[in-house]
Amino acid sequence: MAESPPRTSHERNPSRNLHRAAWLLAVFTFPLIFLGGLVTTKQAxxxxxxxxxxxxxxxxxxxxxxxxGGIFYEHVHRLLGTLVGVLAIVLLVHALIVERRAWVKWLSGAFLIAVSVQGVLGGLRVIWVHLDLAIVHGCLGQAVFCLIALIATVTSRRWIEPPAAPSSAAGAPAGRVVRLAAIAVALIYAQLIVGAVMRHYRAGLAIPDFPLSYGRLLPPTNAAELA
Incomplete structure (x- = not known):
């Protein structure tokens, strides 16, 4: 019996172009976060x-x-956000066509929904003039980038065809590592939320000294102590 011809790299990994599309989206999404921060910095x-x-x-x-002036930063931020939204639609359509794994298709759909929600939040912040919406908008932006980075990772060849693990790693406590990683992500994101609240309420210099707080380990908690 004749041997079947070797499969091409695309046949082994039908997500190859999807991976490239996800990386392209990540490249556009990251500066969107930077521009959002610049909008806040410029109070635009x-x-x-x-x-x-x-x-x-x-x-x-x-x-x-x-x-x-500030119009430049805000408008460019909107335009780039719109571009990311259009590319998110393209990513989802491409995933539905070529991707075999249902959960990756769901991830692509979740990314489109997240980008859409992010855009609506940004718009409502303008219409309703609500600072808390700006905080949520800023925090969600980081999660949106993490989501597209995840899609880029799980569509990569290294993820789909991982190299053989060395025998010494056979008994590695993978579950413990995953739990520690999840805890680390949660703590980092909590810190991000605290930072976003502080930044939008312009509380960055509320405590004028460091590493102490008004000369103490713990800052004063009432007006009399601050006087």
Whole structure:
């Protein structure tokens, strides 16, 4: 019996192009987080007072001649967010066509939903002028990036065709490592939330000294002690 021809890399990993698309999305999503932080730094969150339009213009046709001051940061942030949303749709469609693993398809769908929710939150923050929405918007942005990074990871060749583990690692406590990693992620994200609240409420210099707090290990908790 004749041997079957060797499979091509694409046949071994049908997610190859999906992996590339996910990486492309990650490349665009990361600067979106940076731009969001820049909008907060420049206090430009309300520089464009309407949404989804921009000063009455369709967001895409808003004249570049009017991209001045804080408007530039906010409008570019919106445009890049829109691009990420369009690419998220492309990613999901591609995943539905070529991806064999149902859970990866669900991840792609979850990413599109997360990006959409993120965009709506940003818009509602402008319409409702609600600072707490800005905090949620900022925190969710990090999770959105982590989600697309996860998709890029699980569609990679190294994930689908992992190298053989050395015999010495056969009894490694994988479950313990996973639990510790999950705890680490939770703690880091909690720290991120605290940082976002502090940043949006401009409390970064509320305690003027370091490493002590007003000369103490624990800061004072009432107005009389602060006087």
């Amino acid at each position: 969150g309300m520089a464009v007072p309407d949404w989804p339009n921009s000063f009455g213009y369709n967001m895409i046709t808003f004249p570049p001649s009017q991209w001045i």
